[in-house]
Amino acid sequence: xxxxxxxxxxxxxxxxxxxxxxxxxxxxxxxxxxxxxxxxxxxxxxxxxxxxxxxxxxxxxxxxxxxxxxxxxxxxxxxxxxxxxxxxxxxxxxxxxxxxxxxxxxxxxxxxxxxxxxxxxxxxxxxxxxxxxxxxxxxxxxxxxxxxxxxx
Numbered sequence: 747x748x749x750x751x752x753x754x755x756x757x758x759x760x761x762x763x764x765x766x767x768x769x770x771x772x773x774x775x776x777x778x779x780x781x782x783x784x785x786x787x788x789x790x791x792x793x794x795x796x797x798x799x800x801x802x803x804x805x806x807x808x809x810x811x812x813x814x815x816x817x818x819x820x821x822x823x824x825x826x827x828x829x830x831x832x833x834x835x836x837x838x839x840x841x842x843x844x845x846x847x848x849x850x851x852x853x854x855x856x857x858x859x860x861x862x863x864x865x866x867x868x869x870x871x872x873x874x875x876x877x878x879x880x881x882x883x884x885x886x887x888x889x890x891x892x893x894x895x896x897x898x
Contacts, residue, residue: 805861
């Protein structure tokens, strides 16, 4: 099992986030533990990036995203699905993610940015899709724990 820790600075006063790549049959799973839901989403996104290309560095072009969904689970799925789509549309690997998440009534909204590394400049494997299989979002005394499986 490969464990990667990341201190990722976000606009909010966030101090620590970590993610772990987990073996999962023919798929790959990413687990993220963080003190805030935003950090946990970023951890999953950074894990997705490392699953694509373990040696990726820093992106060169900044992109913005905005997503609204009817549940937190749907927002996580839609966010990761959008990152995979952005990879295909812009031919870049999304990295260095920043997000803010808000809930208004029954709608969850994520606004964020990422930087893109041109795919032709790195070695990467294809992550085909995010799945709802085994997806978990848990709030506990230490913050948030997310678990997502990707189809490779």
